[in-house]
Amino acid sequence: MRSTNPSRRQYKIHEQLTLQRHIHHVTCYYRLLSVISSRLWPPSLWCAFQSSIRTNNDVEGWHNRLNQSSRHGKLDLYKFVPLFYREAQYVTLQAVLVPKNRLHRHQKAHKRTQGLLSKYWASYAAAELTMAQLLSKCSYIYAPHL
Numbered sequence: 001m002r003s004t005n006p007s008r009r010q011y012k013i014h015e016q017l018t019l020q021r022h023i024h025h026v027t028c029y030y031r032l033l034s035v036i037s038s039r040l041w042p043p044s045l046w047c048a049f050q051s052s053i054r055t056n057n058d059v060e061g062w063h064n065r066l067n068q069s070s071r072h073g074k075l076d077l078y079k080f081v082p083l084f085y086r087e088a089q090y091v092t093l094q095a096v097l098v099p100k101n102r103l104h105r106h107q108k109a110h111k112r113t114q115g116l117l118s119k120y121w122a123s124y125a126a127a128e129l130t131m132a133q134l135l136s137k138c139s140y141i142y143a144p145h146l
Helices: 005-037 057-069 077-097 108-125 131-142
Strands: none
Touching: 005 077, 057 077
């Protein structure tokens, strides 16, 4: 039976770890150059850091408004058709106003949340809050009763 010298095994393990570390560094450098420093896909296009994020889209807002106007689908067809026609007229008006930046969304429910998040991030950026304090305050916004 052939025995392997322990120092030889340790050397091989060290060599493999060193190679893995180099591969990791090369991969990180590649990501830095190709993704983070990219002119084609700058971080502003894929990163939502300190951005106002909406979970519901505009179509869902329209759908909710239509549901409320139609008593949640309990309208007869002869009452629903005029309601739908009025909504179609609004779409034409909105198509004219949106490109001119004359139509804005009102996010009443998210206004307070975004205000608090911005305030806490500003405090963190000014070194008035630690990371733990920032995370604690942000978590309280979303789950105050936990």
